[in-house]
Amino acid sequence: MAPPEAWHTVDHSPEYEDFIAKLTEFHTKRGTSFDPTPKLGVRQIDLLKLYKYIVAHGGYDAVSDEKLAWRKSCEELGLMTNNPPAAAFQLKTHYYRYLAAYEIKTVHNKEPPPPEILEHTTAKGSGLLTRTLENYAPNRRETGFRDSDNDEGTPLRDRPAEDTPGSSARASRGLRQDPPQRVIYTPETSSSRQPRHTSGQHPTVSLHNSPRHSQSHSQGPQQHAVHANQYPSARGGASHSYIPPNPEFQNSAIMNYDWQRPVPLPVRPVKTPATDPNAFAEERRVARLRTAGKSAADLMQRRDPLRSDKMFEGPNIYLRCIQSLLSRVPAEQAFALHHLVKISFERGDKFRFEQFPKLVEGLVDKGLEVGQLFYEVDWTITYDSEQDDGPIGELDGNNGTSDIIERIEQLAPKSVVDGIMPADFSDRLGMITEAVLTIRNMVMLLDNAAFIADYPVLSDLLCIILHLPKLEMVVELKHFALDIAEQITPYLVLQSDDPLFRTLLGQLLDNSDDRGTILTALRAVGRSSMNLSETNQLGDVPLEVLQKVKNWLLLNDDELMDACLDFLYQYTAVVPNLESLIKASSLDDLVTHLVRLLSHGAKREQREIIVEPERRVKGPDDPLPVPADLLQRLLAMPEPERCHTWVRCFFEEDPEGQVTQISIWQGYNSAFLEHLKKEGKQMIQAAEFIRSISQVYTNAAARIKRELTPQGETSKFIIDGIRPRIRPINEQGLEYYPCLWARKHRGPGDSPMAKCLAWLPSASQMWKHIIVEHLGETLDPVTNAVKDKTDKFICYWHNCGKYNKPTEMSLFFFSSHIKLHAMQAFVRSQVETTPTPGGSLTSKRSSRAQVTPARTITIKSEETLALPADPRNPNGPHTAGGIPLSAALVLRNIARNVVKTEAQEELLKEEPEDGGWNERLFRAQRTRLHEIMAENKLLAPHVASLLQTINDSSA
Structure with missing residues (x-):
């Protein structure tokens, strides 16, 4: 499997x-x-x-x-x-x-x-x-019906089978039957008509009596009511759904009667001292007061509000929790916080701060009690804007405390042992954690986050929690605080001196080994003022933080890389920040790694596109002439070996090919008839010659092909499965190649550049052929080399343009040029031909010679993360997303803003010919950027925009 x-x-x-x-x-x-x-x-x-x-x-x-x-x-x-x-x-x-x-x-x-x-x-x-x-x-x-042809067929009624000797065995294997349902009897009070089963009706019923009818009648009105509810009945009752075939059994009163279901009588409860004792007690009390002469106003004043038809239920659970939280009673607060955590988690989508006044203040006040556990301080909130010199524990409830970090540094810490907590300490820390957890759960709703972001004391609370001592008992509390900061910072404008901004940056420095802290702090900083119209400046970020962000980008952690890229995108959008980024680390290495991230998680694919489809090579219509050396060897062979060898050397297998029997026989005659007559030998008979072809190629078959011509139907004798070779081969399967040298002595009908076309078996023989036959030179009989002489020579080889004019050179040098042509002519033949032992030829060579392969081009593509352009339509068009898109946006910010910095002017003064920072950063990356633009369809628009920005800055 x-x-x-x-x-x-x-x-x-x-x-x-x-x-x-x-x-x-x-x-x-x-x-x-x-x-x-x-x-x-x-x-x-x-x-x-x-x-x-x-x-x-x-x-x-x-x-x-x-x-x-x-x-x-x-x-x-x-x-x-x-x-x-x-x-x-x-x-x-x-x-x-x-x-x-x-x-x-x-x-x-x-x-x-x-x-x-x-x-x-x-x-x-x-x-x-x-x-x-x-x-x-x-x-x-x-179907649910017994007769499927009738639209109003009788529904099947499930009933137990009659007891048989084998019924006990079947009962042991089946399910227990459902007992009959009991229906409360309701008397008919709306009609005074006599029952249907009167004495006049019994004869009719008895005629159709059967076990089924008798059983249904014996069940009584209760069982009839059950079946009436279970199955739909025809309109008008049974008299309309069944008509007796004999007219004497039909009754006009029954046939015309339209039966209707009886309407139940409305039943209203009656007040009695047993069912409503409070009402009767109230009546007796009012009667006593009236007897005493009291007025209606006295009656209303003396009425007990708790004594009514409905008992006083009190406030709902939400108000109870809020009031218990504000009561400052530990037991009540424990009850409230326990339920608030549960409500905020289960009903967080509908539990809103704006619906419950004082809830935010109560939760923040409870969270501020954490200062009493670790420092000698009691944090309180004051709303007096004129008081500036209050105690160190007073927080500004109107605008927030701008020096909260300095105040925390001045506090005297308490001696707390991590992991060993008294019962009271543990209970108080648990309630504080529950209060912060409730805020954290509620701010996951965007409306709650936008509402609580306007409460400045919350930022002070987050700073206090995040500056607590490094103890394991407060790790969970700090993570809740970071989650709150991540949700509210999109609605805050954090300046470089803002305490919350400085606190979040401090988490990146002090907790660089805690992945959860780094991720949440980076997201909180990078998303600040995202939902506001004002731009997030992210000024005065320490150089150590920038270096750490660069190092975190090198880790194989997608979430961490995504958070770092979001931070860098916001940071590089401001021109002054690039000055700090250049000073913090090597910007060249950062750009190189960002270009590498453009292909993060990419899937590479290769596909071939056919530019020109493959096509069959048209072979010669008639067999080729026999080369001289091959002719001598064939004449020395007896029949039918000569016939078999000739067919093998000048024809090849082709499932779609065919030759006429007359053309192949004439080709054989023209090759051997005159020579055999001179030697006094007999030619093979035509019929035997045709039969011998199928002995060479088993797929070749002689047949008669009938064709329609203007003169009528004609018969054509052909041989299927073979065709003439483009180039002949010898007995060992090696191809001959034609001499492409233009003949010096041409016939009257030859073209000016008519080729020799003499078939030669090897490159050396072709070289000798050209030297002797076409140049008229003689070779040394011992060394087989040309004479050393100088003359003017012209190369008449096909399409050779090197020596197309008379050029003075040595014959030895010119013969080397001719040898090059001869070698090139036979290289392809020697590579493609693969002879097999025994002289048989392979079918690979034959198939390659018959078909010209298709001309294709290979297209490489890479696919990165794709997201739907419209989240509501996941099947619609997609766009780039994830880490590659973030890296492209950061690179575009760098290319756009680095030319506006003072470092750009200084670099141009020192090296004016280098072209500035963009040329230094992206010169080595241009090739890779063009590859990504060509191969990644989704990232192509963003990379093209980046390259355009680089080119514009260079210009």
Whole structure:
């Protein structure tokens, strides 16, 4: 079994989109509903993967006939859930509804059954290929009626079978029967009509008496009421749904009677001393007061508000928790905080600060009590704007405390042992943690975060918590504070001297080994004023923080890299910040790493595009002339060996090729007839010659081809499966190559550059042929070399333009040039030809000679993280996202703003020819940036904008 996929995803490939389009068109023509992305649980199903898998395993019927095959399909497709049987049946149902008919039509080439017996029924069983309207019987669960032809058929009534000798055995294997339901008897008071079963009606009923009728009559009105509720009855009752066939048994009064269900009488409760004792007690009290002469005003004043029809319920749980929190009673606060944590976690989407006044103040006041546990201070809030010289523990409730960090540094710490806490200390710290946790849970709602961001004391509370001593007992509390800061900073404008901004930067320096602290602090700083119109300046960031951010980018941690890039994007958007970034670290290394991150998580693909399709090479119509050396060897062979060798040397196998029998016989005659006559030898007979061809090539067959011509039908004798070779070969399978030297002595009908076309078996023989035959030179018989002389020579080789004019040179040098032509002519032949032992030829060479390969180009592409352009339409167009997009935006900020810094002017003064910082930073990265722009379709617009910015600054 193949290993299961870790996660089933929908691949929106061109093949998938084309398949869904065809499937949609098929269901539209069929008139059935179609869902292109059905779900199994929470996962969408890739119908193309499912279709290919089921078809590969034999189709719907084959998979359904195999036991547990659909469950196995869920496992191998990565769709398994906690309930394997349900998942398997749901997957089978989706295939049954959307793909089964398509499989029958396209794979089995049959007409699928109509939708009434396929898509409109359940996916139980198999046998779809043989299902028809005549042989298909619907299940009773699907119809619910005994007679499917009648639209108003009688519903099936489930009743226990009669007791038989074998009924006890069946009862032991089946389920227990449901006992008859009991219905409270309601008398009919709206009609005075006599009962239906009168003496005049009994004869009619007795005529149709049966075990079924007798049983139903004996059950009484209770059982009749049960069945009337369970099954729909025809309008007008039984007299309209059943008409006796004999007119003498028909009664006009019954036939015309329109029965209606009796309307139950409304029942209202009556007040009695037993059912409502309070009302009667109130009446007696009022009667006593009136007897005593009291007025109506006295009666209202003396009325007890707690004594009414409804008892006083008191405030709801929200008000109880708020009032308990503000009471400063430890037990009440513990009750309130316990419930507030639970409410804020479970009902955080509807629990809003603006609906409950004093809730924010109560939670912040409780959080400020943390100072009493670790310092000699009692933090209080004052709203007196004129008081400036208050005690160190007073916090400004109007504008926030600007010197809160300096005050914390002046506090005297208490002696606290980490891990050893008294009971009172532990209880107080637990309630403070619950108060901060409640704030943290509530600010996850954006409306709550925007509301509480306007409360300045909250920033003071966060600074106090984050400056607590480094103890394990407060780690959780600090993380809650950082979570709150992350949610509220988008609604705050943090200046460089803001205490909260300085505190968050301090967390990056002091807690550089805590990943959670670094992530949350970076997000809080990088997202400040994100939801406001004012720009986040991020000024005066310590150089140590910038160096740490650069180092964290090198880690293999996607979340940390994403947070660092968000921070750098906000930081590099301000021109003065780039001055600090240049001083903090080597900006060249940062740019190099950011360019590397443009391909983070990229998937590289290569695909070939056919520019020119492959085409068959048209061979010669007639056999080629026999080379002189090969002719001598063939004449020395007896028949039929000579015939076999000639066919093998001048013809090759081609499934689509054919030659006429007359042309191949004439070619053989022209090659050997005159020579054999001179030697007094006999030629092979034509019939035997034709038969011998199939002995050389088993796929060659002689046949008669009939063609229609203007003169009428003609017969053409041909041989299928072979065709003439482009270049002849010798007995060992080595190709001959023609001499492309232009003949010096041409015939009257030859062109000015008519070629020699003499077939030579090797490069050395071709070189000798040109030297002797065309140049008219003689070779040394001992050394086989040319004479050493100087003359003017012209190269007449085909398409040679080096010596196309008379050039004075030595014959030895010119012969080397000719040898180069000869070697090049045979290089391709020697590489492509692969002779096999025994003189047989390979079919590879034959197939390559018949087809010119297609001309293709290879296109490389890389795909990075893609996100939907519209989150509401996940199947719509996608855009770049993730770490590659963030890196591109940071690079664009650097290229745009680095030229506006003072460092740019200083660099131009020192090295005016270098082109400034952009040229220094991006000169070595231009090639890689152009590659990414060409290969990454989603990042191409952003990289193009970056390159345009670099070019504009250089210009």
